Amino acid sequence: MLATMEMRSRHDLISRALDLVFRKRDVITFEVVMNEDAMDHVVLALAKRKMAKAMHKEERDLERFATLGVMPLSGRKWVADEVLVVAESKEVAGDLITEVALDQVFGDKAFEKFGKWFISLHFSDQHPGSHKKRLIFKFALPDANNMADMSRLVALVPYYIDLIGRYKLSSHAQSKTEAARAKATKEEYKEQQNLRQEVMQKKKAEKKKSLEEAEMKLTAQAIRKKEEKDRARQLKKSMPRVKMLRSH
Incomplete structure (x- = not known):
């Protein structure tokens, strides 16, 4: 598990003033790389509404596999109104947003x-990079007076490591996620092929252009040489002939 902190600059008054205007906060990120066999096909994200919409648009796995604003089955207790759920299916959302998580942080009262x-x-098994199966948690760091509040949030990290490690999709959901990933792999392969083809075509066009430029340069040089020869010939013709007389 990797924990990183992004701290506000506190060294000058301008930075502190900007922090007040833009409400910049200290952030701590917990990133957990899951073992290959310890995580099923899961794509799930939770965030406040504005950020959830941005994540769904910007994060490739969420945009490709997940739906924005997943709601529970009727009658099920759910997240606070300020939070949007982005998930691959209702099953994943319903199974992983548990009563414990709702009581701890995400329910109306706790939130x-x-x-x-x-x-x-x-959470995703389709994160970009070499380690695809990762859990990422981002929290704002409170001031010293409210630091105790962090215990609720940080407790989500080991809770979800254990829950995701044990979680298995139903056979129906499993077949759907496998089909979605197979389709995504084909699309990605096709995109890479198209990209390679574009690169090759660009290189080919650049080579052709450089050859044409070289040919034009050679042609220009040949024209200059011919013009120089013609000028030399004309100059020679225009020069008066001098007759040499032999002395006896």
Whole structure:
């Protein structure tokens, strides 16, 4: 598990003033790389509405596999109104947004108190890079007086490591996710092929252009040489002939 902190600049008054205007906060990110066999096909993200929409648009796995604003089955207790769920299916959302998580942070009552420190969570077996199966938690760091509130949020990290590690999709959901990933792999392969073809065509066009430029340069040189020869010939013709007389 990797924990990184993004801290506000506190060295000058301008930075502090900008922080007040733009409400920049200290952020801590927990990133957990899951073992290949310890995570099923899961794509799930939670964030406040504006950020959830941005994540769905910008994160490739969410845009490709997940739906924005997934709602539970009727009658099921759900996340606070300020939070949007981005998930691959209702099954994944319903199974992973548990009663424990709702009581701890994401339910109406808990979120009213602790939600101001929550930024996002993003679980996916399709993250970009070499380690695709990752759990990412982002929280705002409170000031020293409210640091105790962080215990609720940080407790989500081991809770979800254990839950995701044990979680298995139903056979129906499994077949759907496998089909979606197979389709995505084909599309990605096709995109890479198209990209390679574009690169090759660009190189070919650049080579052709450089050859044409070289040919034009040679042609220009040949024309100059011919013109120089013609000028030399004309100059020679225009020069008066001098007759040499032999002395006896």
